[in-house]
Amino acid sequence: MRPFCVTVPESVEEAVRVLAKWGPEAHVIAGGTDLLVEIKEDRRSPKVLVDISRLDELRQIRVECGVKAEAGAETGRECKRTDEGEGDVVWVGALATHAEVASSPVVRKAAPLLAEACAHVGSPQIRGRGTVGGNISTASPAGDVIPPLFALEASVDVEGPRGVRSVDVESFFVGPKRSALAPGEMVLGVRFRELGPNHVSFFRKLGQRRSLAISVVSVAFAARKVRPDAFDDVRIAFGAVAPTVVRARTVEKALCGKRLDPVMARQISRLAFRDVMPITDIRGSQAYRQEMACNLLYEGLLDLLSGSPAAGARGG
Amino acid sequence: MDESRWVGARVARIDAEDKVTGRLKFMSDLSFPDMLWGAVLRSAYPHALIKKIDTSKAEAMDGVVAVLTHRDVPGLNGFGIVVPDQPVLCADKVRYMGDAVALVAATTKEGAREALQAIDVEYEPLPVVDDPEEAMLESSPRVHADGNIHHHIKVERGDVDAAFRDAAVVVENTYYTPRQMHAFMETESGVATIDEDGNITVWCGSQHPFRDQLQIARALGMNPRKIQVVSTPAGGAFGGKDEITVQIYLALLALRTGRPVKIVLSREESVVAGMKRHPMKIRMKTAAAADGTLLANEVRVVGDTGAYASLGGPVVNLAIEHSCGVYRMPNVRLEGFCVYTNNGLAGAFRGFGANQVVFALETQIDMIAERLGMDKLEFRRKNALRQGDVAALGHTMTASVGTIATLDAASRCEIWARREELKAMPSAPHKKRGIGIATELHGCGLGVGLPDYGAATIELLPGGRFAVGVSCPEIGQGNTTAFAQMAADSLGCSVGDIVMVSGDSRHTLDSGTSTASRSVYTGGNAIRSAAARMREILADVAAEALGAAREEIAFGRGGVEVRSCPAGAARRLSYREIARIGEGKGRHLKAEGDFIWPVADRGLEGYFGLPHLIYSYITQVALVEVDTLTGEVEVLRAVSIPDPGRAINPAGIEAQSEGGVVMGMGYALMEDTVIEHGITKTPNFSTYIIPTALDAPEIETIIVEEPEPSGPFGAKGIGEAVCVPITPAITNAIHDATGVWITHIPATAERVYMALKEHA
Structure with missing residues (x-):
């Protein structure tokens, strides 16, 4: 050192x-x-x-009622969802700790999958110190905060010498531990449209133990329930199975509007292998990770179909 | 005197308050004026010749006070409990990545580390020997000049071939076990100080101060009396601080610089350089008759001891001794090899060779019972050794035998008695539950051929309290509390009146190691012996002071009285009063006691430490839930049923039992130090996975007491057995849940998942 x-x-x-x-x-x-x-x-x-720990304005978690993402001017992205009217936009400051996000009433209501993911980062000590901005800036493909942000189609607000800009979360991650942050830039926070009243979501994580575990595979899922056994507006992201967190667009398309029973859910979950490209490392082999991406998604779908609360990964 | 007022009570640990308040200083917390920081240059290759070492650049650095190499080792450049084959500082060859090549002492910790980088070592890399079976071939490169087979043991009794021929069931499998790490909280650390007469004190948590003292003396070429070793307290050890760790480095640096020197290994350095459990490949072939009588066991064990011997030979010997477990096995062919490789170091670790073979054997037992359609607990009960039986190695089981009692208790415990009901209620449809059981016996003490001895001192202190000295260090297991309880009952005083002196080569007598499930048994017996002599001394002093005959002196609580005297009369003396009288007469009221272990009726020629006479017994049961979609195994509940002879402190036994269950669970499911081509791939706790509190199951400990007549108050050791059968209890439970046999641990989620896939 x-x-x-x-x-x-x-x-x-x-x-x-x-x-x-x-x-x-x-x-x-x-x-x-x-x-x-x-x-x-x-x-x-x-x-x-x-x-930056004294910059209290970056610690806020707030609802920005019915407005467009104000810093989203660069991409001009509208947060509007097709047929559901305008939900609120939620802003989570970079300095919000995992523990704060996990217990935030705003996040738990607007994006339960993000609260769930934050509740399973590291250990109580790490959740008490580690921040959302840090997890994003580190840009690990196994970062637990990131898949939910993909599923929420969040944007990342950054500020640098040339001012403030907003980057769509999928474009923010360039490679393992590499982000789109330009020299001199820092993350201010993330913003996303809250999930609608008919939306369901889950985050699941497979680790080597129940706490202090780095994800072997993680999955974040958000979708609108159009029937007890069918979804649309499906958004799925996987962690630790590609150079960055990735959206599972093949599976998303296949799931949209389909009537699901456990057999169909299993078949569609298996399509996840088309969306992921894992490697072998000390925590798991490529073959195992590939299958686990499918199975974690399947487990989550089974929970949704059985009506049990969207259970995330175990742990604490 | 009330003989067991304290023994058997749930006495709070005497070190609890200091530990929970953080007041207690471990050796790595100690600092001295003018202290230097030491650092160790480790090898750059797993196997290489050293062509040149140039320390001149490091020596010229600011703040660097000394740089030492093999040329600066005054005595024998080697250490090792059995054979000193590990160089203190390598001269011409390195054999693993943890090998020490040079030492630095500097005024700052950072300065010492920077100086290491300035030492120029020229190596000539050699081919790496990383597979123990390949290492055994004549054609393999040699880790040591004499060849790679460090030790070979072979034991044969009965007619194994005939037994296999006539058997109704024969099962044969190959098992693989991991390189478990001790994972003590305090890494190998300490401080050495030196006085103006050149006397050295080494403050370093370890498991045998007197042997450390001799090993340091041999390397320094110094009279051992000039070296004091203080080993207590250690922040965990589990066998990993049985061998020398940093003691000799500390002493060498203090000797050279004349100043206090401190070394604290980083976790990463500790993982690479430190001791581990022997990975073993075990081939086991076991036979039974149609009625379920076990007939024969053929076992071949290959243990990877890494670069140096340490206790590798004895570990493989004990693997052989424990490979037939608690069972009557009339025909055996048992063979073990302890092999050198460039894979780190392996040596003593809680369980000492039993963990590996008991995992294999208890899996075989379940397989046979299943093939015969017999209840797994009943099958074990049917074949278990009883007192008076002849064990697999041919010696007679004369001491107390607790297998049947622990199995009986297991049959009544909730998760076994209600197993079908519990199995039928998994938490999700894709999860499956199972219940597993396993049992073992565990040798206490060093066994035949290694004389096992202990000694204790008792001194009456001026205020009327007793200082009780037993050298077996407190390594977190709680032996000092048990010693204090036994001393209090032996002297008729309260635990609060006992001041324990532990793990100090100057202020105690040698009672041997805190290893081998031996310290409570040994120290307790030595305390009993010292207490008897102490009471004679006290009776002498009191009789003289009271003008009574010696025979009339009786011991009561906290003092003595004259037997014939009417109650209430002034013919009673408290220990405080006796202390004052002794002081007045200039009499030092101090007694010594000692104890020699009894040994089995029969030894095995050439194999030191085999067999044992006294064994502790334990049965453990596990309830698991397997996620068939991920392969994750959750241990929901565990029941641990140890037979400690007599529980000196039931709370202490429970603590050992719970810690043991979690350690054995980590071995079953998670832990492995992965070394590839001699390089450690899991150098810290983010890659070397141990269970956390959230992974630990609900643990119930049921203590079954089969008193051991030779033990203090009937006690025998329990420190190791508690972590052994839980491993196969868990893997047997995985089979019960899924139908898959686990023969390769740890049963990580990935391994279990892949096995399920193959099975389907």
């Missing part, structure tokens, strides 16, 4: 200024649950840590 300086900016503008000045030698730190490990192991040796 090399010595480093810590600077504690009072505003986002100041943070961005410092980041721009030091370029790759600077690194944002919030909870530090990923970064400090990398520094300790000499995988990163920043000279300046920009501690």
Whole structure:
């Protein structure tokens, strides 16, 4: 570990200024649950840590009633869903901790799958320190916060020397541990349209144990229930089975509008193998991960069909 | 005197308050004025020749006080409990990634680590030997000059071939077990100090201060009396601190610099350099008659001991001894190999060779029972050794035998008695439940051929309390509390009146290791012996002071009285008063006691440590739920039924039992130090997976007492057995749930899933 300086900016503008000045030698730190490990192991040796933990405006979780994503001007993306009217937009600040998101009434109502995912990150200690912005910025394909954001079709607000921009979440992740953040940019937060009253969702995670587990495979699912056994507006994302989190568009299409029984659910879940491209590592083989992507989705669908509450991964 | 006022009571651990408040200082917490930080340069290759070591750049660095290599080892450049084949600092060859090549002492921890990088070592890489079976071939590269087979054991009794010929059922399988890590909370760490006369004190958590003292002395070429070793407290050990860890490095650096030196291994360094459980490949062929009588067992064990011997030979010996478990087995052919490779180090680990073979055997037993359509518990009961039976190695089971009692208790426990009902209620349709059972016996002490001995001291302190010294270190198992309880009852005082002195080579007598399920039995017997002598001394002093005859002195609570004297008369002396009288007369009121272990009626020539006379017994039952879509196994409930002879402290037994169940569960389902081509792939706790509190099942401990007449208050050891049969109980439960036999542990979700797929 090399010595480093810590600077504690009072505003986002100041943070961005410092980041721009030091370029790759600077690194944002919030909870530090990923970064400090990398520094300790000499995988990163920043000279300046920009501690943004005092920027309280980034800690907020709020509802932005019926408005378009204001920072979404660049993409001009409308959050409107086809036939359901305009739901509220929810903004989760980058400094919101996993524990705060997991217990936030706003998130639990608007996007239960995101609350569920945050409830299964690491351990109570890690959830108390680690932040949503950190999980996104680290850009691990196994980051548990990310698949729900894909399923929510969220956008990521970032600020840099050239101002604020909003990046569609799928475009934000470029590769393993690589994001679209330009030099000098930092994540401000994420925004997404709340799920409608007829929407159901789940997040499931397969780890090597029930806590302090890095996902071997994870899946996030959101869809509108049009009948007890059929969905549309299906959005599915998988974690840890490709260089980035990926949407499962083959499965989404196949599921849309189909009447499901367990056999059909199984068959369609198996299509997930077309959407994922896992590798073998110390946590699991490529073949196992591929099958688990299918089976986690299937387990989740079975729960939805049986009417039991959308159970996520076990753990804590 | 009330002989068991404290023994058998749920006494709070005497170290509990200091531990939960954080007041207790472990050795890695100690600091001394002017202290330096030490660091160890480890090998860059799993197998290589050293061509040159140049330390000049490191020596020139600011803050670096000393850089040591093999040239600076004054005595024998080697250590090892059985054979000193591990270099203190490698001279011409490295044999694993954890091999130490040089030491640095510097004024800061960071400075010491940076200096390591400035040491220039030129290597010539050699082919890596990483498969134990291949290592045994004559054509394989040699890890050591004498060849890669460090130890070979072969035991044959009866007519195995005839038994297989006549048997109704024969099952034969190959089992694989993982390289489990001790995963103690405190890594190998400590401090050495040196005084102006050159006397060295090594403060380092370990399992046998007196042997450490001798090993350090041998490497330093120094009179052992000039070296003090303080081993208590250790932040966990489990066998992983039985061998020398950093003690010699600390002593060498203190000797060279004349200053205190501290070394704390990082977790990653500990994983790479430290001891592990032997991975074993076990071929087992077991036969039974149609009526369910076991007839024969043929076993071949190959254990991967890694680069150096340490206790690898004895571990394989004990694997052979435990490979027929609790059963009458008239015909056996048992063979074990302990093999050198470049895969890390393997040595002592709670269970000491039994975990591997009991997993294999208890799976075989379930298979045979199933083939014969017999109840698995009844099958075990039918074949279990009783007192007076001849065991597989040919010795007679003369000591207490608890198998039947623990099986009886298992048959009554809820998850066994209601197993069909519990099985029928999985939490989801795609999940399946099963119940498994397994049992074992576990040798206590060092066995035949290794004289096992212990000693204790008792001293009456000025305030009337007793200092009780037993060197077997407190490694977290709670032995000091048990010692205090036994001492209190032996002296007729309260636990609060006992001050335990533990794990210190200067202030205690040698009572041997805190290993081998031996310390409570050994230390307790030594305390009983010392207490008897102490009472004689106290009676002498009291008789003289009270003007009574020695025979008239009786011991009561907290003191003595004259027997014939009417109650209430002033002819009673408290221990505090006796202490004052002794002090007045300049008499040092101190007694020593000792104890030598009894041994089995028959040894095995050439195989030290075999067999044992005294065994602890345990049966464990597990209820699991298997997710057939992911292969995940959840252990819902576990019942642990140990026979400790006599529970000195039932709360202590429960703590051991619960910790053991979780450790054995980690072995069954998760834990493996993966080494590929000599390189560790799981160097920390994000890749080496151990169970967390959320993974632990609900654990019930039912203590069954079959008193051991030779034990203190009837006690025998329990520290190891508690983590052994739970492993096959879980894998047998997986079979009960799914029909799949697990022969390769850990049964990770992926392994179970793939096995289910193959089975379907």
